[in-house]
Amino acid sequence: MSRYTLPFGSWPSPFSSDAVVAAATGLGQVVTDLNSIYWLENRPQEQGRSVIMCADSDGAITVVTPASFNVRSRVHEYGGGAFTVKDGHVYFVNDADQRIYTQRPDGVPTALTPEQPGARYCDMVIDRRRNTLICVQEDHRDDQREAINRLVSIALGQTHEPCIESGSGSVSVLMEGADFYASPALGHDGQALAWLEWDHPDMPWDATRLMLATRSHAGELGSVSHLCGGDNESIFQPRWSPDNELYFVSDRSGWWNLHRWRDGVINPVLEMDAEFGQPQWVFSRSTYAFLDSTHVATAYCQRGLWQLGILDTVSAQLTAIDTPYTEINDLQVLDNQIVFHGGAPDRAAGIVNIVPGQSPTLLNQKQPDQIDASWYAVAKPIAFPTTAGDQAHALYYAPTNPDCQADNAERPPLIVRVHGGPTAGASSALDLRTQFWTSRGFAVCDVNYRGSTGYGRAYRQRLNGQWGVYDVADCECAARYLIDSGAVDPERTIIRGSSAGGYSVLSALTFGDTFKAGASLYGISNLETLAQDTHKFESRYLDRLVGPFPADRETYYQRSPIHFVDKMSAATIFFQGLEDKVVPPEQAEKMVDALKQRGAPVAYLTFAHEQHGFRQADSIKRALEAELYFYATLFGFAPADELEPIAIDNL
Template identity: 40%
Template sequence: MVGHTPRIKEPQLHRGRLFWLEQRPAEQGRTTLMLRPAPTAGAIELTPGDWNLRSRVHDYGGGVVAVERGAARPGGGERVVVVNDGDRCLWRLETDRPGEAPMRLTEPGERDFADGLIDARRQRWIGVMEAGAVDQLVAVPLEGGGPLLLRRALDFCGYAALSPDGAQLAWVEWQQPHMPWDRSQLWLADVEPEGHLGPPRLVAGSGAAGQPEACSVFQPLWLASGDLVVANDRNGWWNLERLRTTGPGAWQPLLPMEAEFAMPQWVYGMRTTAWDGHQLVAAACVEGRWQLGRVLPGTAGSAGEAEQAPASWQPMDCPFDDLEGLWAEDGQLVAVAASGSTEAGLLSLDLVSGRWRHQVAAGLQATPAQQASGGRVAEALWFEGYGGRPTHAWYYPPQDGGSPAAPLLVKGHSGPTAMARTGLNPAIQFWTSRGWGVVDVNYGGSTGFGRAYRERLDGLWGVVDVVDCAAAARALVAAGRASPERIAIEGGSAGGFTVLAALCFSDTFRVGACRYAVADLSGLASSSHRFEARYLDGLVGPWPQERATYEARSPLRHAEQIRCPVIFFQGLQDRVVPPEQTERIVAALTAQRIPVELHRFTAEGHGFRNGAVQIEVLESTETFFRQHLAL
């Protein structure tokens, strides 16, 4: 399953026709655009066989497809604009002309595009162009031509949303040293008759009138009324709010809940709310699990007055608790969905009848976990973490339920601003089917539990995450579900840093595995790519003023304190964590005669896409762990 199951991304509905991206590990991670023209029809691949759809904006990308909305074209199809990774240009496809070659809209150059929408009235693509050291909102004619500058951000921008009448554009911006989940702003501007933007207005988020400096907004969404909905965490949780754009504008909380209606904006194309033309549907994260529900309107006041009572939350009877990429239209909803027994796939849901269909790829129904590998479902584990605070993890017992002699694998998620999710993960089932327990830790700093939980890691990366991962392992040992002599830890990227820091600064773990791991905080701070150039200011401290702290927490500076075997996996095209970091810590451990392995992958970057590579990582890690834990 790990090596062959495609990954579904960015589903969209247009006039009942379903579009989605399919990333195929069996084709070296190539991503293609798919169309299902009718609910009972088969899937059609729209992009040529050698095309790979991918954006390189901010290096993490996302938001690579935009479909023209509105009435059908004369031929019955749609115009679609995609980002082709081959030349990093925008290309236009015509879905009613499957044999016709795509048309290139922009010329190759030192710039990248992402996160677009199609302005049907003006026949143009509007989205983000990253050129040099700044993001720009630009418009590109659907007949091709040079980009028209609409807005030059101070640093970063995206998530543009055009009002139903095409008269207003909303978008999100954020500036260094803050990340978008720390402080971001919602901007609004009128679209002038000639297509330029009028004077922009700051309407919500960090620094907006009446709102705190430290707050973050996510996914502006227009309603048919012309009102705007956004998730804002000014009350400590990413909750939905509504702006009445006609009459005296005022933000009104829709759903004050201890729940998150947003995700950290690592990539473009994220969507947790959807408007089907009649109702608002959303995904909410409650204590680490996502649930799908309707946002029912509140009680209205007298004519012309704002609503006097907040809306209410009506959860849907849906068997999936891991959700993203919501899109709705005329009583139909699509999303990327998973559960403890079903891997992430494409969910199609009738909002009236409740009937649903789920598939992991074109023509492939999802495989139940019981058929895959024994199907161990996540159990919520709360334990005492850093500072004695309640901390969360997901525990997957081995097939025999766990015992005092069972090996345990501790997983630290990447980010570190991210979360451990509940959907069926074949890489976790790989371990549980082989007699391992797995604990996936939502250490302090994880999302899904409110801003205060997320801010536990501020200034303490390499401390809080290490303590929490070790505490999760000790809690399971104390419960008689794992052996203290058979505890391994693994992670990638920021999770790989947690692995190395845990091996340096704790004595809980006996072996480790790192994928494209951060080994030197000083090196990362001085050479990181643009998106994360100031990320460590919040996680560690201002650079270079806090150089001593960076050096004190960098595993590379303390490699002599690692006394157990470690296996490393590194892509040589990685621009986020340069391969040189991995090479240096491997050399340091080798000099100390610590058992170490390094696997290099010539064509991989930050995050492995090739199915064969993913399989090699799993099998090599298991072999290494078995050897050094004498299993």
């Protein structure tokens, strides 16, 4: 069949904004219990509500969470670790009141923790011997001081069944004093508890301490030991083996590798230039689990792409499992089954169940219906030279549409995407938000700038002291690399990003001239404001990325786009949730007002009930269509879609 010749940006596409929203169901935390597999599912069509799903041994899938509940923790604002399951009983944090609820099989949830506005919980583990729940608590009840983080124990009742009287779970403090706690791991005999802790100004990927305490018959902590971690060592996911040995991931070698504590000695289980850990932006992340006492199912990342394998802890041999998945999260095991949240460039994310030697089973995959694979743009990893003699990395997606082509003389517009964090990485999994653009004739480049994860500690630390410099330079160098290769149009270069990525966007548009347009989604324009007005978890994050505040106030000033708006002339569109506590709306509004006065083309869309990241279907749809309308108006092409106009000042 012949292809239509149409300008880039004007190609008709089956990836509508509605299709993007339909596929935007977020999949998260995986838990296995008895013969069942549980996971968390976020539903934009239900105002961003998150529910617990369950697949039983027969493959039947049910929704566990009643309609009036929303499973989400607000600890560190980003949450995670919002539920666990033990012997068929579900324990979860409800978003509205942040209380822990318990739910019997096929039963109605009952509040476990007392009604204490300001008390938040996450990262739960059940101690059946003492009939208690151990978890992280973040206490915001005194608004005159910084929130207090603790490890706590919550009584479940007098029997081995969870209590059913609402709010009757008394809360006892196990450990406090550190600024942060995470990953409580209970030994199989119940006599030892391991956990992670760290203090300001460190983030968990900078330095965490692995702690170990003995426990009394009543569950109180006895002697406490600092096993490892601290200065320039990040520990991730302590977990006890079936024979009760303590394993964990450490980056002491420069890579997050698996280690073991045995008889008071710490040794690597396997040394490898690969990442077996992840940045702990949310709780309860898992990259490995035990199949038996000597075999570990594990996910590991090399050059930004994840793989699956089985590690023999005796021989230190890692056997790769051939799968199509290049994005693997929340790995757990159930008997001989390996379960994880996985995705790949040619398939959407889903809950995957693999028995080694057999084909994977998809428990819940969100894939658009009746769209041929020829429509999908597949990520191509690229490396390119950047400043200071370094090399940076990216994933490149070429315009892809089996029905359309452009004139041979035309080059496509380029969207350079900047991931958030900034300590994070671009995902290689199929994302219909990417396909939305590539199928319409845009090229997309996801940049894993210096500071990104997946390339070892040294690469991750390259951004220290250089945020707003190296990330911007890498995005500019990625664009120039593609321009020089003849792949894209230098006059239609766009940069877009959210949160920390939005800061890179505004910095690139303010201090550089590579990009002709930009989109900032709840991005940062004033580093000083961010340093002084953000939540506890990130309140000292910038000490490493920029410098100690207020000692380095001048650096903060010089790298804040809001102070140099007179240098900015590129068209910019802003998207902002009005309930955002991570990046308050005032930052976007000050930037927008300044750009209006400057005479630069600018658009500003707000979303009344959104926070840091858009969860609701209407918000996702509106933002995507508005962004397309903005680019079409700016670059003068006619989109095939019917789009609701937006107000653009100074254009």
